[in-house]
Amino acid sequence: MRALIDLIIHNKHWFVFLLLEVISLAFLFSYNGYQKSVLFTTANDVVGTTYNVISSITSYLHLQEVNQDLEKTNEQLREEVYEMRQQLEAIQQDSTKRMPALPSKYDVVSAQVINMTIHKANNLITINKGEIDGIRPEMGVICSRGVIGIVYMTSRHYSIVMPLLNVNSKISCRLRDSEYFGSLIWQRGYANIAYVTNVPRHAQVKENEIVETNGYSDIFPPGLPIGVVQHIGDSPDGMSYFLRVRLFVNFSTLREVSVITNYHAPERRLLEQMAEDPTQKDSVLNKLEKEKKLEEQQRKADEERAQKEQQEMNRIKQQLEMRHSASAPSLATEDNKTNTDTVR
Amino acid sequence: MNSVILIRMGRLLTMLLLQVLVFNHIHLLGYITPLVIGYMVVCFQRNTSRTEILIWGFIISLLFDIFSNTAGMGAASCTMIAMIQPKLLNMMAPRDSAEDITPSIATLGFGNYILYVFLLMFVLHGCFYLLDAFTLMDWQLTAISIVGGSVFTTFIIILIELIVRTQRNTVHHT
Numbered sequence: 001m002r003a004l005i006d007l008i009i010h011n012k013h014w015f016v017f018l019l020l021e022v023i024s025l026a027f028l029f030s031y032n033g034y035q036k037s038v039l040f041t042t043a044n045d046v047v048g049t050t051y052n053v054i055s056s057i058t059s060y061l062h063l064q065e066v067n068q069d070l071e072k073t074n075e076q077l078r079e080e081v082y083e084m085r086q087q088l089e090a091i092q093q094d095s096t097k098r099m100p101a102l103p104s105k106y107d108v109v110s111a112q113v114i115n116m117t118i119h120k121a122n123n124l125i126t127i128n129k130g131e132i133d134g135i136r137p138e139m140g141v142i143c144s145r146g147v148i149g150i151v152y153m154t155s156r157h158y159s160i161v162m163p164l165l166n167v168n169s170k171i172s173c174r175l176r177d178s179e180y181f182g183s184l185i186w187q188r189g190y191a192n193i194a195y196v197t198n199v200p201r202h203a204q205v206k207e208n209e210i211v212e213t214n215g216y217s218d219i220f221p222p223g224l225p226i227g228v229v230q231h232i233g234d235s236p237d238g239m240s241y242f243l244r245v246r247l248f249v250n251f252s253t254l255r256e257v258s259v260i261t262n263y264h265a266p267e268r269r270l271l272e273q274m275a276e277d278p279t280q281k282d283s284v285l286n287k288l289e290k291e292k293k294l295e296e297q298q299r300k301a302d303e304e305r306a307q308k309e310q311q312e313m314n315r316i317k318q319q320l321e322m323r324h325s326a327s328a329p330s331l332a333t334e335d336n337k338t339n340t341d342t343v344r
Numbered sequence: 345m346n347s348v349i350l351i352r353m354g355r356l357l358t359m360l361l362l363q364v365l366v367f368n369h370i371h372l373l374g375y376i377t378p379l380v381i382g383y384m385v386v387c388f389q390r391n392t393s394r395t396e397i398l399i400w401g402f403i404i405s406l407l408f409d410i411f412s413n414t415a416g417m418g419a420a421s422c423t424m425i426a427m428i429q430p431k432l433l434n435m436m437a438p439r440d441s442a443e444d445i446t447p448s449i450a451t452l453g454f455g456n457y458i459l460y461v462f463l464l465m466f467v468l469h470g471c472f473y474l475l476d477a478f479t480l481m482d483w484q485l486t487a488i489s490i491v492g493g494s495v496f497t498t499f500i501i502i503l504i505e506l507i508v509r510t511q512r513n514t515v516h517h518t
Contacts, residue, residue, distance in 0.1 A: 013394030013427070020402045020423040027409065028416025028475060035416075035478050 108142075108258040109133050111159070118165055118191040118251050125149065125161040127257060132302075135159045140219040140260040146248040147171065147226045148257055150219055159259070164194055164226075165251055173226055174214035178204055181214055184226060184245065191251050194227060199241040205232050211245050220260070356404050359384050364411040367500070376489050378497040379418065381408045382468045385426050386461055386501060389446040390433055394426075401426030414476070421471030425464045436460040448509060449502075457505075462498045469493040 008015065029036050111129040129135055131154050139151040141161045149163035150171075162169050164186055171184045173196060180203040182196040196211060209229045215222025227245040235242040270288060359381050367380045385401045405422030409415050436456045437445050449457045473489040480486075 013398060016395045016398045017423060017427045020398055021420055024402070024406075024416045024420035024423060026416070027406075027419060031415035032417075035475070038478050 107261050109135060109261050111135075111141075111257050111259055113254050113257060114158075116163075116251070116254065121167050121188040123163055123165045124152065125163050125254070125257075127159050127161060127259070128157070129259065130155050130157040130159050132156055134261045135259050136261075138219060140221075141257050142220070142224060142260065143249060143254065143257045145225070145250070147213060147220060147224050148249055148251075148254070151259060161257075163251065164247065164249075165191055171220070171226075172214055172217045173211050174222075175199070175203070175205060175229070176210040176212050177206070178209065180205070181216070182211075182241075182243070184211065192247050193230070194245045194247055196229075196243040196245055197235055197240060199243060201240060203241065205229060205241055205243060207232060211243075352400060355387065356384060356400065356407075360404055360407050360411075363408055368412050372492055372496055373488070375485075376492045376496065378493055378500055379408075379421075379465075379468055379472060380497060380500055380504075381405055381418065381422065382425060382465055382497060383501050383504060385422060385429050386447060386464055388429060388433075389444050390430070390437065391444045392430075394430055397429055398423060398426045414472075417472055417475040420475060421468050424471050425468045428467060429464060432460060432463060449505060450509070458498065458502065461501050462494060465494040465497045465501070466490070469497065 109129055111127040111133075113125055114128045115126040117123045125141075125148070127141070135151060135154050137151050137154055141148045141151060141163075147164065149161045149166070149169060151159050152162040153160040164171065164184065167186060167188060169184075169186055172181060173184045174181045175196075180199050182199040184194055184196055186194045199205060207229055211226045211229060213220040213222055213224040213226065225248050227247040229243050230246045231244040233242045233244065234240075274285075363379070363381045367378050371377055381404050384404045385397065388397045388400070401422045402419055405418040408422075409418045412418070433445075433447055436447070436452055436459065438451075438453070438456075441451060445451050447457065447460060451457075452460060469490045473486050473493065476489075477486045
């Protein structure tokens with residue numbers, strides 16, 4: 001204790017010095033606006049940083065609520081978007097707008113992607129059009145940016161498409177400028193990268209060359225864009241090029257697609273079979289006829305259904321008119337009734 | 345003891361008035377004001393209690409601050425030189441000098457005295473202008489103020505010293 005007091009007395013000038021300096025600085029900061037403001041901005045920086053850290057920690061605690069809120073809002077917005085899209089669709093039912101590059105001799109059916117995966121090895125896309133709309137397996141599926149894939153399975157109202165992003169997909173293609181053929185395959189991994197194999201070694205391939213369909217496969221018309229050559233490599237056996245292609249289609253945001261419907265692939269294949277093996281001519285012809293019959297039946301069924309629908313509509317219309325001609329005060333309730341009727 | 349305090353009071357008032365009435369109106373290059381109040385600290389003889397030096401330096405600079413609207417800046421810097429004055433005087437004083445040597449041209453020698461005054465003034469102006477600017481953004485301007493101010497003030501203090509001492513000497517002689 002005594003030593004401490006001694007120390008203080010011995011060094012009292014230090015304490016005086018510090019005291020006086022503190023007083024001076026107190027004066028400095030309390031009577032000079034500029035220094036005060038600087039001090040307080042630095043102080044605020046410190047305080048601000050502290051608060052920032054604290055809030056960044058505490059915000060995690062509310063993350064669940066925020067997430068739920070966002071999810072709710074998202075759902076609402078999604079519903080709204082869906083409605084809007086339906087309305088828009090109803091207004092502009094013009095398939096030519098979707099695929100301007102497509103030659104006019106091809107009929108297309110517009111469809112929407114309702115389910116898809118892009119991260120698996122065997123990715124599939126489900127679209128909301130099916131046999132009723134004239135979609136059959138092995139029809140080509142495209143969108144405004146390029147080729148998407150091939151119809152794989154169909155049901156009455158839905159179809160499953162095997163996109164380029166499937167390890168089993170193999171689409172014949174060509175390079176737009178040098179016109180060499182190859183086949184487009186995909187390897188599991190990136191959703192925007194595919195590969196072209198079987199391009200001969202003597203081909204003069206350049207980077208940034210466009211890869212397009214060649215029209216030899218009976219699925220796509222020639223000249224539909226697929227992607228652009230990003231890197232030129234060699235295949236493992238060294239016999240051909242192995243080109244890395246950046247796809248034009250952004251599969252992760254894919255929504256509107258078109259199916260090419262009047263490309264008679266099965267018929268053509270049958271014909272080719274017939275040419276190769278004349279002995280089976282009869283069976284092939286039978287098959288063709290069967291298909292024709294099937295189509296006929298289908299068409300008849302469709303027509304009948306359409307007629308029925310028309311009749312139903314007429315009946316409902318008549319009912320409506322009758323009820324409207326009833327007395328005015330009960331109109332509202334009557335309207336409700338008719339609504340329920342129509343729903344039924 | 346009383347006479348010492350009186351002398352110091354007189355010196356304090358003189359320097360304060362000089363500073364406030366004359367030197368506060370000198371603006372070298374437009375922005376350098378010499379802080380002649382530092383002479384108050386310069387004059388303390390060796391063996392003065394350090395606390396005393398601190399308090400006297402603090403008082404004169406606080407008064408100066410009040411007159412020139414620089415609250416705290418002068419006080420902080422003058423307290424600073426009051427703290428280092430004894431050490432510096434010890435370093436500058438000749439080895440065989442008296443214990444209670446009063447710093448002057450005669451006692452320290454011309455060169456040493458100039459260096460002694462200049463170093464104190466440099467610290468004084470350094471603290472003062474750094475606190476004034478309170479930023480290193482325009483450090484060139486601050487540096488010019490510090491160097492210019494300390495050189496100019498050293499010059500003035502040497503002049504005062506010469507005038508006062510010679511007068512005192514003549515008074516003593518007569």
